[in-house]
Amino acid sequence: MDRMSDDRLRRACSSLIGLALGDALGSQFFVPSNRPYLDERALPPAPWQWTDDTEMACSIHLTLAVHGRIDQDVLAASFAERHDFDRGYGPATNRMLRLVREGGDWRKLASELFDGNGSWGNGAAMRVAPLGAYFADDLDEAARQAALSATVTHTHPEAVAGAIAVAVASGLAADGDWRPGPFIDRVLEYVPDGRVRDGVREARHLLTVSDAETAAYVLGNGRAVAAHDTVPFTIWVAARHRDDFERAVWATASAGGDVDTTCAIVGGIVAAGLKPGELPAEWLAAAEPLPHWSRCRA
Numbered sequence: 001m002d003r004m005s006d007d008r009l010r011r012a013c014s015s016l017i018g019l020a021l022g023d024a025l026g027s028q029f030f031v032p033s034n035r036p037y038l039d040e041r042a043l044p045p046a047p048w049q050w051t052d053d054t055e056m057a058c059s060i061h062l063t064l065a066v067h068g069r070i071d072q073d074v075l076a077a078s079f080a081e082r083h084d085f086d087r088g089y090g091p092a093t094n095r096m097l098r099l100v101r102e103g104g105d106w107r108k109l110a111s112e113l114f115d116g117n118g119s120w121g122n123g124a125a126m127r128v129a130p131l132g133a134y135f136a137d138d139l140d141e142a143a144r145q146a147a148l149s150a151t152v153t154h155t156h157p158e159a160v161a162g163a164i165a166v167a168v169a170s171g172l173a174a175d176g177d178w179r180p181g182p183f184i185d186r187v188l189e190y191v192p193d194g195r196v197r198d199g200v201r202e203a204r205h206l207l208t209v210s211d212a213e214t215a216a217y218v219l220g221n222g223r224a225v226a227a228h229d230t231v232p233f234t235i236w237v238a239a240r241h242r243d244d245f246e247r248a249v250w251a252t253a254s255a256g257g258d259v260d261t262t263c264a265i266v267g268g269i270v271a272a273g274l275k276p277g278e279l280p281a282e283w284l285a286a287a288e289p290l291p292h293w294s295r296c297r298a
């Protein structure tokens, strides 16, 4: 393997581990008895299982490790083959991946969702941070490949825009030391017009706010599981707390909502700028390890 793809995979793997840690911790707070841990910012009892966010991100990492780009047929086949019903997928994705596994055409199934509008859910954004880290040396390519990775399941333009925003943010986090305002300005250069873009612009204005719950109140916390209700807040957190992985994930969790997914996105972006050794050891010990097939190990 050449040096560039080596570097690319190292960044993508670091991002994937951070994504899994965010997902695994965030999902613990759906367990009612764990709520006091969130209030105290204390780690809940191990083990923490990761969910669909991580499972799908592992397929993206595997596809990049093998092909160096997103081959949509390969990615769709991997999503379907690895699909574990008990990982908290949404009902539309559960049905679609089952049909793909039974021989259905992912292009047709994805575009037919929601009366032919395609899904604008946050599922394309939740899994894409490792891809952005991989293409950190070429953000145009990061945006293009993010769109390809999105439309395998999410064809609505808002879902695609959400994936682009997260991938570019992750690429930026991997590649430089950006102050919060310029960080979001750079993300906006790549995000097409629409509700996600409007939300990310709003996140830029809200950088004057220091409290994540207030930011989420305005931007959304993923409660509607839509790209535009999820991604702007995660970009806000990543911009503000890019230098502190634990603080970033706790700030995200404190806002509630679709907390495994918001924490997965933020964890994936922030970890893109870290080496695996810089991630918190206690979290790594508590979280379920990544599967061998992902080709990324902590």
Ligand SMILES: [Mg+2]
Residues within 6 Å of the ligand: 051, 052, 053, 087, 088, 260, 261
């Ligand atoms: Mg999930």
